[in-house]
Amino acid sequence: MDLKDSIINQIENIKKELVKLSNDIHNNPELAFQEFEAVENITNLLSSHGFEVEKGIGGISTAFRGEYNGRRKGPTIAFLAEYDALPGIGHGCGHNLIATMSVGAAIGLSKIADRIDGNIVVLGTPAEEGGGGKILMIKEGIFDNVDYALMIHPSTRNLICRGGLxxxxxxxxxxxxxxxxxxxxxxxxxxxxxxxxxxxxxxxxxxxxxxxxxxxxxxxxxxxxxxxxxxxxxxxxxxxxxxxxxxxxxxxxxxxxxxxxxxxxxxxxxxxSLVYTERYPNKTMAEEFKKNITKFSEIMEYPEPNMKYGSSDIGNVSLLVPTIHSYLKIADAGTVSHSIDFTKASISDRAHEQMIKGAKSLAMTGFDIFDSEDLRESIYKEFKENVPKYREKDLK
CATH class of the missing domain: 3.30.70.360 (Alpha-Beta Plaits)
Structure with missing residues (x-):
């Protein structure tokens, strides 16, 4: 069997576990740095699939690292999980889906770890909604041993290479x-x-x-x-x-x-407060994701040049390592993010179908990176040419 088909089948086999995880996170919304139950639910699932889990990393109670090692040394690919909610409206940004897609991707890849040279990591990054969890983790060196960072954000459009202010x-x-x-x-x-x-x-x-x-x-x-x-x-x-x-x-x-x-x-x-930097999505990596998700009849687009952007602490990560933060449609246009309507959409059957597609596509993209030295070189060539180097004082 083709290894990508194997990844897809493995994620399909744990679909019920992933939907349950998403529901559990959604039904118990926790605000920044208080996401204790979400962390327990996520790390318990990772542990049950053989991941070595360390909680409280970087001195942050609700940050964690789950790792599964391949057959030999190689690059470390981190799937980033967000799981904090918004005051008053719960998961109106769909972080239950973000976390679950990353967990599903990592578990799917881990099932073929005997064919992988490198490390599969899930990084639990709390407090994206204003707390800057990723920024604090960067300062504590949590990203120092990460070579690539991948995640998907739920949206009303399918987009790659969308920036951020x-x-x-x-x-x-x-x-x-x-x-x-x-x-x-x-x-x-x-x-x-x-x-x-x-x-x-x-x-x-x-x-x-x-x-x-x-x-x-x-x-x-x-x-x-x-x-x-x-x-x-x-x-x-x-x-x-x-x-x-x-x-x-x-x-x-x-x-x-x-x-x-x-x-x-x-x-x-x-x-x-902390500075959330602008975002530099890696086009080379995003194009691989775009190719993989077409297998599930999802077509990714590029944002219009004049598109309005929000902000996220993923921007700070994109300064350090090649990063993608793609967007996957779970609701129709007109459903506004950070709203009660989006909270409802993020637990719908449609959202969970998209979530499984996202997990599979992330995992397949991770496999492509592990599998091709040429792809890795192209990713880093783009990264070095396009991403600026900021000094510490620039971010104060």
């Missing part, structure tokens, strides 16, 4: 002086400082780099309308085409904050 969050707090509204001259209005911060951003918005976007909310504006607030705060989400552009936007906001301090007399404190 660089992003970070920023919290700005202002500290003023309380006073009664009858004598406002005795106070320093922290809320006015917040308002002027928004005004300053709006005034300079036209000068921001192309594709840059700033969205903000007031998180604290005072306690009573007849009291000058001595404390107020706001929170911003910043996106940009590249890390360089993101830094330019970041610097712009900090200059505005400094000006607001002078204008209002309030003191400021700026807190910044």
């Amino acid at each position: 660089a992003t970070r969050g920023m919290i700005v707090e202002y500290f003023g002086k309380s006073a009664h509204s009858a004598s406002p001259e005795d106070g320093i209005n922290a809320l006015q400082a917040v308002i002027q911060t928004f005004n300053g951003i709006d005034h300079l918005r036209a000068t921001l780099p192309l594709k840059a976007n700033i969205n903000g909310i007031i998180t604290d504006g005072g306690k009573a309308s007849n009291i000058i607030p001595d404390y107020a705060s706001c929170k911003f989400s910043i996106r940009a085409d590249t890390v360089k552009d993101l830094k330019d936007v970041n610097d712009c906001i900090e200059r505005i904050v400094e000006s607001v301090e002078i204008l209002t007399g309030a003191r400021s404190k700026v807190s910044k």
Whole structure:
């Protein structure tokens, strides 16, 4: 039997186990860094199929590594699992499917490990939805021994080589002086400082780099309308085409904050989240995935040049190793990601059928990489030519 056919059959044999795993994760949504039951369910299944599992890697309680070794030394291919949910709507991003596709792919490949030179790995990466789990794992060296990273994201379209914007969050707090509204001259209005911060951003918005976007909310504006607030705060989400552009936007906001301090007399404190970098999907690897999934009557497309992108910490991984983060259609156009409708779609029979196709195609792509030295060289040639090298200070 052809080895790819064998992989397909092996994944088909564990279809019920995979659907159960997806349902279990979906039915018990856990937020960033609290995904304890998801980790137990995933690692128990991997262990039952002979994977060596280590939990709590990189000092993160809900990160894990499952590994199955081939017959001899060779490259390490990591299938990345995400399993955190969204507040209020559960798995409205379909992370139950992401995790299960990666687990299914790894188990399917492991069944022919006696024909593979290298290591099959599942990396459990928590807190993609704002916590930057992959970034923390990178800092702890978890990706140092990984040569290729693969995953699939559920979507309303079949896409390869879709990019992603660089992003970070920023919290700005202002500290003023309380006073009664009858004598406002005795106070320093922290809320006015917040308002002027928004005004300053709006005034300079036209000068921001192309594709840059700033969205903000007031998180604290005072306690009573007849009291000058001595404390107020706001929170911003910043996106940009590249890390360089993101830094330019970041610097712009900090200059505005400094000006607001002078204008209002309030003191400021700026807190910044981790930087999610832009994404560099490996086209060579993605084309192999595209060829493999046609076996299941799925046609992958490229995104339009002007397509709007979101952000993910997979971008940081794509700076380190050749990476694919392909998109597989589980719902019709009009079903918005990060919504209750997508939460429902991610547990449907249709989604699970697509999930099995995705697991098989990922596994077949992994096999292609193990099987062809020429393919590996082509993947790394593209990686070295197209992916920039950022310094540590660029990501602060």
